[in-house]
Amino acid sequence: MLEFLQRTLDGWLEGSAYALVGLGLTLTFGTLRRLNLAYGATAMLAAYVGAWLYARQGLPAWGVALVVVGLAALIGLYVERLCFGAIGSGGSTQGHEGRGSATRVGGGFDGTEVVALASSFALWMQLEQLAVNLLPRHLNAFPDLAARTEWGFFGLYLRPDRLAVAALALLITLALTRWLMHTRGGLAWRAAATQRTAAGLVGIRVGQVQATAFLVACALSGVAAFAVLSLEGQITPMLGMWMLTKGLVAAMLGGLGSVRGVLLGGWLLGIVEAHAQAAFGAVGREFATYALLFLVLVASPAGRSGLLGRGGLRHAA
Amino acid sequence: MPLEQAVGLATDIAILSLLALSAYLVLLVGRISFGQQAYFALGAYASGMASTLAGWALAPSLLLGAAVGAVASGLLAWPTLRLSGLNYAVATLALAEMMRIALMRLHFIREVDGYTVGPQGAEGFRDIRWLLENDVSPGAFLLLCLAVLAAALLVLAWLRPRRLGLALRQVGHDEVLAASQGLPVLRLQLLAVAAAGALAALGGGLYAHRATYIEPALFDPMLGVHAVGYALIGGLGTALGPLLGVMFDIGLLEATKVFAGWRMVVFGGLVALFLRFRPRGLLDEATVHRIGAAWRHFRRTS
Numbered sequence: 001m002l003e004f005l006q007r008t009l010d011g012w013l014e015g016s017a018y019a020l021v022g023l024g025l026t027l028t029f030g031t032l033r034r035l036n037l038a039y040g041a042t043a044m045l046a047a048y049v050g051a052w053l054y055a056r057q058g059l060p061a062w063g064v065a066l067v068v069v070g071l072a073a074l075i076g077l078y079v080e081r082l083c084f085g086a087i088g089s090g091g092s093t094q095g096h097e098g099r100g101s102a103t104r105v106g107g108g109f110d111g112t113e114v115v116a117l118a119s120s121f122a123l124w125m126q127l128e129q130l131a132v133n134l135l136p137r138h139l140n141a142f143p144d145l146a147a148r149t150e151w152g153f154f155g156l157y158l159r160p161d162r163l164a165v166a167a168l169a170l171l172i173t174l175a176l177t178r179w180l181m182h183t184r185g186g187l188a189w190r191a192a193a194t195q196r197t198a199a200g201l202v203g204i205r206v207g208q209v210q211a212t213a214f215l216v217a218c219a220l221s222g223v224a225a226f227a228v229l230s231l232e233g234q235i236t237p238m239l240g241m242w243m244l245t246k247g248l249v250a251a252m253l254g255g256l257g258s259v260r261g262v263l264l265g266g267w268l269l270g271i272v273e274a275h276a277q278a279a280f281g282a283v284g285r286e287f288a289t290y291a292l293l294f295l296v297l298v299a300s301p302a303g304r305s306g307l308l309g310r311g312g313l314r315h316a317a
Numbered sequence: 318m319p320l321e322q323a324v325g326l327a328t329d330i331a332i333l334s335l336l337a338l339s340a341y342l343v344l345l346v347g348r349i350s351f352g353q354q355a356y357f358a359l360g361a362y363a364s365g366m367a368s369t370l371a372g373w374a375l376a377p378s379l380l381l382g383a384a385v386g387a388v389a390s391g392l393l394a395w396p397t398l399r400l401s402g403l404n405y406a407v408a409t410l411a412l413a414e415m416m417r418i419a420l421m422r423l424h425f426i427r428e429v430d431g432y433t434v435g436p437q438g439a440e441g442f443r444d445i446r447w448l449l450e451n452d453v454s455p456g457a458f459l460l461l462c463l464a465v466l467a468a469a470l471l472v473l474a475w476l477r478p479r480r481l482g483l484a485l486r487q488v489g490h491d492e493v494l495a496a497s498q499g500l501p502v503l504r505l506q507l508l509a510v511a512a513a514g515a516l517a518a519l520g521g522g523l524y525a526h527r528a529t530y531i532e533p534a535l536f537d538p539m540l541g542v543h544a545v546g547y548a549l550i551g552g553l554g555t556a557l558g559p560l561l562g563v564m565f566d567i568g569l570l571e572a573t574k575v576f577a578g579w580r581m582v583v584f585g586g587l588v589a590l591f592l593r594f595r596p597r598g599l600l601d602e603a604t605v606h607r608i609g610a611a612w613r614h615f616r617r618t619s
Contacts, residue, residue, distance in 0.1 A: 035403055037542075082589045082590065082593060083589060083592075083593075113402060113403070114344075114349060114549060114596075115549075115592050115596040115597075117349065117406070117545075118545070118546055118549040118550070118588070118592055119588065119589040119592040119593065120589075121542055121545075121546055122546065122584070122585040122586070122587075122588035122589045122592070123585055123586070123589050124585070125581045125584070125585040126581055126582050126584075126585025126586050126589070127585075128581070129578070129579070129580075129581035129582050129585070130582055133578055133579070133582070241538075248407065252404075252407060256403070283418055283421060283422065286414070286418055287415060287418045287419075289414075290410075290411040290412075290414040290415045290418070291411075291415060293407065293408075293411045294408055294411040294412060294415065297397075297400060297404055297407065297408045297411070298396045298397065298400070298408065
């Protein structure tokens, strides 16, 4: 029993990191209705520059944190301009089917969705290659903030640094939800996400809102990358793919676009993975991730995926 | 470039084109699949096992692979096809990853003619030696790959102006409209997805016999996402689009080693820029139409 609880606790802590990673993805999807495939690569390149500065220039950990977050936002700006910039700028840039065509509800995709996927994938490749060219070795040093002690209570153990990451995820989610739901700025974001045209008519600068949301999401990816990497004290080229898959699964479990959902989705994923690993080993853990994702996608009612209802930027899909 | 290398490169292009064509077929009926690599893998394993373990000849092995790919793709499409857009893309990705992980657990080793052969889980599947044992030269194998590719292209080109081809395109354009005109949308999509599975599996079978060694790690999401990328870059207007995408990436950039480690930096940036201005790819419907009109005009005047 105690072992089961310990495993659940470990899974929950790991899941909080997934939630942190998924936040940016869900925010981008919520405002733009587009998936940013370059999400992980953006954070990865920023983290690589941070690692390079740390190893070669002796930058302290707090400096690395600033660089990673700032650069992630900056690279995000580049990605946004190249792949997503056209979305907010008017009806003419929409795909051949036109915006929000009523007949598209049943399925299919519109032109810009495909283009955003393809071009953000191309940039993913580009950014990842840039990072690898910067630091070609597989393992690279990263500022190590991992705690050396463990807290024990009632026979359960947990690392304070992982708890700090979990608290960070919770804090950011709560702050973001509060901001979205209870401020005028948040209202503008939600309006721009739900009804682009109507939001434009009441004077919201939709393009600007979307670009800002995108930058915030990318900065969040930098925060997540720094938090996760500083627990490990090292960085590998797997980071980009890892962030995208874990973040995407967490976000989709909670319902893509829902800010609260990504927290619960991340927790669920972490706990399921921890138990799957104990039962079936590392391969089973990986399998469980995708099986869970697939089941949630297929079993959820049409038109809305994910386990949870609304919240944040989620609305009728 | 030495001839041998050119033959190898052309073979690669032909095989990858089959995979890109399969991604194109799914795109045609209005879905994005990030999971075509799963059927590529299934075809590779099925035909490899048929030719090494059961001692089948190449052609029936490839056909078996294609059949397995079509059946698996059709069956798995059943629960997923009602998902749309991004959800479908992620569901196919999840399925493909589950398949890849399952292949890591596939152990089926038998002794054939004193050798132990067969898939050995994560360590891969060695010695798919049908080509070597039967003295098939690389040139002859290239011809086979090109013939398969040409056959697939001919079928698609033949279908294009016909009822079925138009119906498929219409389903991709607008499902609800298609359904309201009495088209069996789900059945058409199932057909296209099953055919896409068969095409990918054919490519996989050819790949397995050319490489003689396959392992589950080869069939990761990167492969499937690349296939979709090729189709989108080349354009959705005709079946030649995916080919163009493959040639652009493999033929132009990988073959000419000008950029070395910076290939993806250049290629990625170019593609993103390119898609910004030509969202439906190089050969989109309008361009195909214009080229067709110009060709007809040219024929009339000369």
